[in-house]
Amino acid sequence: MALVTAQMSVSLDGFFSGPNDIDAGFHRVTRWVIDTLAWRERLGFEGGESNANSELIAELQAATGAYVMGRRMFDVGEVPWGDNPPFRAPVLVVTHRAREPLSREGGTTFTFVTDGIQSAIEQARTAANGKDVAISGGGDLLRQVIRAGLLDQLELHISPVLIGDGMRLFDRADHDAVELSPTRTVHTPGVTHIRYKVNGPSTLAIDDRGRGASGAALARRADLP
Amino acid sequence: MALVTAQMSVSLDGFFSGPNDIDAGFHRVTRWVIDTLAWRERLGFEGGESNANSELIAELQAATGAYVMGRRMFDVGEVPWGDNPPFRAPVLVVTHRAREPLSREGGTTFTFVTDGIQSAIEQARTAANGKDVAISGGGDLLRQVIRAGLLDQLELHISPVLIGDGMRLFDRADHDAVELSPTRTVHTPGVTHIRYKVNGPSTLAIDDRGRGASGAALARRADLP
Numbered sequence: 154m155a156l157v158t159a160q161m162s163v164s165l166d167g168f169f170s171g172p173n174d175i176d177a178g179f180h181r182v183t184r185w186v187i188d189t190l191a192w193r194e195r196l197g198f199e200g201g202e203s204n205a206n207s208e209l210i211a212e213l214q215a216a217t218g219a220y221v222m223g224r225r226m227f228d229v230g231e232v233p234w235g236d237n238p239p240f241r242a243p244v245l246v247v248t249h250r251a252r253e254p255l256s257r258e259g260g261t262t263f264t265f266v267t268d269g270i271q272s273a274i275e276q277a278r279t280a281a282n283g284k285d286v287a288i289s290g291g292g293d294l295l296r297q298v299i300r301a302g303l304l305d306q307l308e309l310h311i312s313p314v315l316i317g318d319g320m321r322l323f324d325r326a327d328h329d330a331v332e333l334s335p336t337r338t339v340h341t342p343g344v345t346h347i348r349y350k351v352n353g354p355s356t357l358a359i360d361d362r363g364r365g366a367s368g369a370a371l372a373r374r375a376d377l378p
Numbered sequence: 379m380a381l382v383t384a385q386m387s388v389s390l391d392g393f394f395s396g397p398n399d400i401d402a403g404f405h406r407v408t409r410w411v412i413d414t415l416a417w418r419e420r421l422g423f424e425g426g427e428s429n430a431n432s433e434l435i436a437e438l439q440a441a442t443g444a445y446v447m448g449r450r451m452f453d454v455g456e457v458p459w460g461d462n463p464p465f466r467a468p469v470l471v472v473t474h475r476a477r478e479p480l481s482r483e484g485g486t487t488f489t490f491v492t493d494g495i496q497s498a499i500e501q502a503r504t505a506a507n508g509k510d511v512a513i514s515g516g517g518d519l520l521r522q523v524i525r526a527g528l529l530d531q532l533e534l535h536i537s538p539v540l541i542g543d544g545m546r547l548f549d550r551a552d553h554d555a556v557e558l559s560p561t562r563t564v565h566t567p568g569v570t571h572i573r574y575k576v577n578g579p580s581t582l583a584i585d586d587r588g589r590g591a592s593g594a595a596l597a598r599r600a601d602l603p
Contacts, residue, residue, distance in 0.1 A: 177582035317556070
């Protein structure tokens with residue numbers, strides 16, 4: 154069964170870039186990707202390391218049959234991606250502005266979807282031809298997909314740096330809690346990859362398992378890691 | 379060489395509790411601790427699981443010779459910890475209010491330090507007698523210790539849940555980036571433990587490794603995980 158997946162590189166303090174789109178914070182957080190052979194080959198760049206990170210990128214590229222992205226991300230990327238964008242697959246762009254589809258070299262097509270995220274994901278599922286649908290981002294689209302209960306799998310790539318400020322993947326939000334299960338962890342010297350299955354919404358509750366049989370006081374923060 | 383360490387349980391969206399001190403969000407995030415045999419034994423509670431999480435708690439208890447905590451955390455804990463607090467070691471409380479030391483059963487002593495964090499850590503180091511000094515928190519104290527360059531090792535226990543709102547371990551902060559290195563990852567079904575060595579401050583820079591030899595446009599977010 155094909156999945157709706159998402160991947161995001163984040164700093165240890167939860168930012169996927171600094172305060173601007175493409176800035177020093179973004180470069181630091183995504184450095185592990187830039188250095189991989191798999192990513193550089195896809196972009197036609199020289200060099201790159203063949204390691205666990207590169208295998209992970211290659212795995213992602215192979216598993217994904219179509220992408221869904223937000224309009225703002227498309228606007229930022231349209232020109233720099235050029236004639237041969239790195240997706241090599243159908244890309245569904247969620248937007249309020251209708252536009253003719255755009256065909257590029259290498260198999261990348263951009264289709265503009267004006268009737269919402271769920272429709273974009275359904276169209277991507279058909280276009281993916283049995284492979285996974287990847288939510289490319291940005292953060293806002295990804296959060297909406299999670300809240301709508303449409304995401305099956307989330308993989309975070311945690312770069313070991315505190316950048317202090319920027320764009321948060323998970324900002325404060327007024328919604329039910331969402332439970333996940335970690336299904337895979339890949340530990341490398343420069344980044345930690347954690348893959349999660351998304352289980353769905355849950356209601357948090359006070360629980361008294363930290364209260365002894367004697368009725369001893371509830372455990373307090375200081376004695377808990 | 380003894381280390382200055384810190385541990386914190388956080389949700390996947392970066393909160394160590396919900397909006398209040400001891401609330402449903404806090405209980406969810408720290409559930410993995412409450413369920414361990416090692417923690418329950420220390421508190422005198424029945425039950426508990428003997429698993430990788432419990433080993434990790436036991437390891438932490440054995441490695442730590444003294445604790446440093448903020449005044450607010452002490453205020454919240456003083457009464458519920460009771461006559462036999464779970465630390466069983468010297469605890470240095472960073473505060474502005476002088477107070478006589480407090481001796482409890484089981485080896486826990488609270489000493490109130492009014493001349494700052496660095497002094498508290500130095501006193502804890504002496505008291506720890508060759509073992510590690512653990513920063514107990516709260517979040518504010520931990521952030522100050524990191525910013526002051528006084529933390530050697532940070533271990534995060536990432537609970538697989540988005541709680542949406544609460545107290546953030548890492549809030550927005552106007553400081554240099556801080557680089558870390560992941561040194562150990564322990565994957566369990568209910569929580570992911572990542573241990574970091576803290577390397578120190580660094581200045582983030584735009585880098586052009588994502589730019590091809592041909593001068594191709596800098597890689598854009600959408601084609602990066």
